[in-house]
């Protein structure tokens with residue numbers, strides 16, 4: 001794990017460059033109308049075709065690696081003797097894409113909260129680059145939206161420094177790209193659906209210009225068109241990504257590049273890096289399940 005992490009730091013610059021090239025190639029292909037035959041885009045219902053959803057996270061500023069590290073971290077909740085994460089030793093750099101996998105209740109969200117410094121380790125150390133900006137998505141952040149405010153007002157309060165003649169129009173254009181219909185831009189957030197609130201959170205994350213995205217079940221409220229838009233945006237994002245999702249298609253799409261992707265398995269109270277791709281992890285899991293059924 002340590003060797004992998006060291007290697008990760010050395011190759012991170014290469015990964016970012018490679019990723020930029022991949023992103024350029026992808027957008028070139030898109031403009032040529034070339035479609036990846038392995039993953040045909042799903043049919044989009046007619047009523048949704050009146051606006052184009054196009055999630056986007058801006059290219060982050062450069063930072064010296066490592067961006068984020070957990071060093072020999074252990075953690076347990078007070079009064080929860082049946083759960084503990086121990087000896088967690090992981091790191092993330094620009095260009096790294098991490099999929100966190102493991103059984104229900106194993107500690108995936110706990111690990112995200114340790115990385116985001118919402119939880120303090122019982123032992124060990126969390127290190128972060130000083131100027132690091134982290135964009136976080138989870139249901140908790142959707143619930144934290146100030147409900148009486150409309151999205152435009154909310155976003156302008158959180159991100160007041162917008163460039164452009166009309167700050168309102170700049171924000172409305174961004175909300176539109178993230179798929180919030182214009183009718184809802186001045187509606188109190190409390191009156192929006194779960195999916196519409198999720199779009200406000202994603203717009204806010206994008207406006208914060210993060211170096212790392214930490215995403216806990218980001219597809220829960222999204223329709224197919226928006227899941228594809230999110231996958232495209234993550235594919236093109238040149239910062240670091242840490243993803244927990246039950247949507248294996250999203251993980252396959254985003255963490256498909258062996259060079260930059262890592263699979264962290266949270267199980268039996270610790271975190272191990274899986275020595276292979278997500279596809280190989282899924283196959284190994286299926287073999288284990290078949291073996292258990294045969295027994």
Ligand SMILES: Nc1ncnc2c1ncn2[C@@H]1O[C@H](COP(=O)(O)OP(=O)(O)OP(=O)(O)O)[C@@H](O)[C@H]1O
Pocket residue numbers: 077080083102103104105106107108109110111
């Ligand atoms: N705030 C908390 N206080 C006490 N125990 C907690 C708290 N949050 C989570 N736990 C417990 O810690 C363990 C790990 O929870 P966590 O949510 O990190 O797992 P997970 O792998 O993300 O689960 P799932 O896949 O079901 O979302 C569980 O047993 C859970 O009940």
